[in-house]
Amino acid sequence: MSRVVPVSGFPEWAPEERVVERHVIETLRQVFALHGFAEIETRAIEPLARLRGDSDAAKEIYALRRVLADADDADSGMGLHFDLTVPFARYVEEFSGKLAFPFRRYQIQKVWRGERPQEGRFREFYQADIDIVARETLPAHLEVEVATVVARALGRLPIPPVRIHVNDRRLVEAFYRGVGVADVPAALRSIDKLAKIGRDGVAAELRAAGVPDAAVAACLDLAAIASPDASFADEVRALGARHGVPSDALEEGIASLVALVDGINAAVPGVARADLRIARGLDYYTGAVYETFLEGHEDLGSICSGGRYDSLVTIGGSTLPGVGISVGVTRLVSRILSAGLASATRGVPSAVLVAVSDEGARRASEAVAAALRARGIPCEVAPNAAKFGKQIQHADRRGIPFVWFPGEGGDEVKDIRSGEQVAADAASWEPPADDLWPRVERR
């Protein structure tokens, strides 16, 4: 077998890095569950037809083929999911009889995309999604809630502050139609590229798609409006009036976006910002849309995106409205690690290495370990009855803070960082709380 090398786009972590990833995932999970979101997992695969959907957008899907299968059965017609939204919509349909609506779920799993890997973009990565799907109407306060929940969750992570940029498709669509854009979804996909290709690039795309010059200018002016509160509304009204957009349609969208930005900021002050540039490339959004940026790390792109949709989930011929948001866990973890924002106190769970004086006494050391574990203290027994100096060195190399010496006259435990060694009883000794399990510390 040739020497192994990492596979581009498929990140893997050393044990102490995995502690950081687990911390991020468990923190998100805890906050989601505290807000009443139930956990589900879906299978990794979906039928290719469902993955491709109705969209023309070329998606880089990994399709599956069974090797060594009967020839007629080799192509499974299945591919790996590229997000958790498509599988969730299918799951709701399949399990609808067992779910109570509005159904609130979180889902933290890996997804796969065949894209060309680059900084912050992976081919295999964790997403953490929350969604709420209603049976009939989906109240607007749920569009506020999903953003609030992720704001609270992200606020507990060892990362700089985040800013959730919000927009509303109802507002944008009313405006676009009002200024004479015929194909609104196509125009939104162009506007979505503003950060990538700039104003001139977007303008050229829009003109090429047949959008009249005045409308191109109007769309770009709308996209330039942003405010940390409801003050965007007057600017939108003025711009709409200048371009002859009927105010009644526009007012409904404005009211939605005002409620959204005010609602989120009421729950988590300062986290939300109305930003009329936020378009989201996906056709299925119908109301609130979100993108989230990490202060000082805007180059990462959005670390958490989503929106409201009204026709993604179908049960018995009728569509169910929903709203959801997805955290790019691997993108975050990768940046936490590469920028040194946080690190684990150790990579090994053990707080204690129980030394072994000679192989005949191994069972006595095992008994000490069992007594410590019974009280929830992670530990391991030395693999060999080497000289104590070597056993201490072994603990040190593994990052284990304490070494325990069983003795006939009584046990002793040494903090190998300070060198302090004290008498101890396995039935009652406790390590300092900070040493019990590996922790993740901001740097």
Add this chain to the structure above:
Amino acid sequence: MSRVVPVSGFPEWAPEERVVERHVIETLRQVFALHGFAEIETRAIEPLARLRGDSDAAKEIYALRRVLADADDADSGMGLHFDLTVPFARYVEEFSGKLAFPFRRYQIQKVWRGERPQEGRFREFYQADIDIVARETLPAHLEVEVATVVARALGRLPIPPVRIHVNDRRLVEAFYRGVGVADVPAALRSIDKLAKIGRDGVAAELRAAGVPDAAVAACLDLAAIASPDASFADEVRALGARHGVPSDALEEGIASLVALVDGINAAVPGVARADLRIARGLDYYTGAVYETFLEGHEDLGSICSGGRYDSLVTIGGSTLPGVGISVGVTRLVSRILSAGLASATRGVPSAVLVAVSDEGARRASEAVAAALRARGIPCEVAPNAAKFGKQIQHADRRGIPFVWFPGEGGDEVKDIRSGEQVAADAASWEPPADDLWPRVERR
């Protein structure tokens, strides 16, 4: 889109079933970590050449192809891993510079096999593995330890008692060579089919492979020996003597198996059984081998298997010895659910639904929820300001035990199971500990 149907072999769980699965996974994780095993995760894919390995055995691997990729890049040469041992061996090689040996790791991930699905066999399933890999020699007590750790972990699950059947390749190989079996790995693969095709079937296979009649009988007689302690040793000695097996080679293997069964039973009384029938189909085992059966559910097959290997991991031209064992998590969970061995107290995390008297008062209800969550009580706010009866019904349908009524003169909370309603303060009220989070109860 046509009506969705489950995909055979790719199990998915309803939210209350996922609570059971999470409980199983978290219990294993906790016990593994208490014993000092560090967690890693590996990417889902490996190069096809590595997955196929040197074995002739046809493995049903899922290969990946990028859809819509540039033609020259479409076949990735990669497949989904079918276990966690092959990726682990590769990970140790790749990360060897960052690991301290003996390296102890656990890994709980999904794996994929293209096999024909049947009861207890899936195409996508969770495995939970622990392994210990040493840089130089791997002491025999580590072969005892991995079995002990899974025995303790399985003992905490809501399942009947398990029995770990152990054997030792060193004993079996010495015996086989002693009776004149030329191709020991092939003979082991035949013996491994005893439960499936019976004595006669195995005998026919061995004879067809050129094993002499007397040796066939000797191998089958060896496979019939089993004991809950070291008493198998005398039977093996007697059988070996009858067939002229040199006793010195045999004694080494006997000593290993005696130490294994006695060692495990010393730590977890009664859990291990020497069973000379246990062969394991895989060529790479070189010492202890394990299979585990669930009392009363032997039809499931082994729920936890593994063994010692000496040449799976290669670093810089030298091979590293290791020992590992793998729990079939999905096989267990599927049986827990289908046989009703345990169930979750509810599928939703929320202990409390905070009612909303009218939409104008929603923020007051949100404030109650925030106060409860700040003290770690999972809750959600009613989606609509419907009549209180409807809101209670909503909680009932979701399995939420308590409904909270904010009031100007003071709040009240109702246990909707008993109907009892009492005055309560969001800053101090606690649900009974059993109601705080969903729990898994044996039935």
